[in-house]
Each structure stands twice: as structure tokens, then as C-alpha cells.
Amino acid sequence: QVQLVESGGGLVQPGGSLRLSCAVSGSTLSITSMGWYRQVLGKQRELVAVIISGGSTSYADSVKGRFTISRDNAKNTVYLQMNSLKPEDTGVYYCYIDFLGDPQGYWGQGTQVTVSS
Numbered sequence: 001q002v003q004l005v006e007s008g009g010g011l012v013q014p015g016g017s018l019r020l021s022c023a024v025s026g027s028t029l030s031i032t033s034m035g036w037y038r039q040v041l042g043k044q045r046e047l048v049a050v051i052i053s054g055g056s057t058s059y060a061d062s063v064k065g066r067f068t069i070s071r072d073n074a075k076n077t078v079y080l081q082m083n084s085l086k087p088e089d090t091g092v093y094y095c096y097i098d099f100l101g102d103p104q105g106y107w108g109q110g111t112q113v114t115v116s117s
Contacts, residue, residue, distance in 0.1 A: 002026040002106045004095055009111030012085055016115070020080040022095030022108050029099035034071055034078040038091040038113070045094065049080060053100075062088070085115045 008020040020036065035050035049059045049069035057069050068081040078095055095108040 002097075002099075004097060004106055004108035006093070006095055006108040006111045009093060009113045011114045011116065013117050014086060014115055016085050017081070017083045018085065018113060019082070020093055020095075020111060020113075022078045022097075024076040024078075024097055024106075027099055027102070029102055031076070032098045032100050034069075034098075035096045036069060036078070036080045037094045037096060038089075039094065039110075040091045048093070051078065082113070085113075087115045089113060090115050 003025050004022055006020065006022045008018060010018060012018055031053065033050055033052045036048045037045045038048050039045040047060060048063055049057065049067055051057045051069045051071055059067060066082065066084045069078065071078045082089065090113060092110040092112050094110045097106045
């Protein structure tokens, strides 16, 4: 059974930093991509950042230059380093994993990030 366990959310002041982590377990398949999405109440979930198996990354325009996605293959963990946080970064952040040969993608349980003074 695939499990994604997220951690690292919380309350931070504008301009502050947080690092989110998502540890993956329960599959022997290779990971093809790992991503972070966020959702604000009443709005659709949106892609924040993604890293594919070769190491290439992609970011939403709103976070470019402030957020960095990375992965530790040995730990099957994906990270999202968030710097210079803004109130509009507030939301629930979800990690998402795709495995090679598995048509089903998997979501984490979500972690709340609140940026407020």
C-alpha cells in the first residue's frame, strides 16, 4: 500500500521560510515524477512545482525564484523549500507521486501553510 506522509507546514510571517517534506513508501516501482500542489478554499488545486526522474524541474510562475523542489532518492522523499513567503502562498499543500507502470497517481494528506503577520 502506497503511503505519502507530508510534514513541515505551519504558520509563518511574510518573508519567512518553510520546508515541506513528503516521504513515500509502499511501492517497489520507480518514481517518474514528484510534485507539489496547493489548494485554497473554494479554488481548484494548482501545480506549484514538479521534479521528474531525470531531475528536471518546473515551477508555477508565481513561485519562481522563491521555491525550490528537490528529492532524495535514497530516502524516497521530495522536498519543497519555500522562501520569501507571501500571504498569497497560504493554502493546503499536497504532494503527488507518479510511478512507472502504475496508471494511478498518489496524493499526500495535505499540510497547511499559513503566511500571515
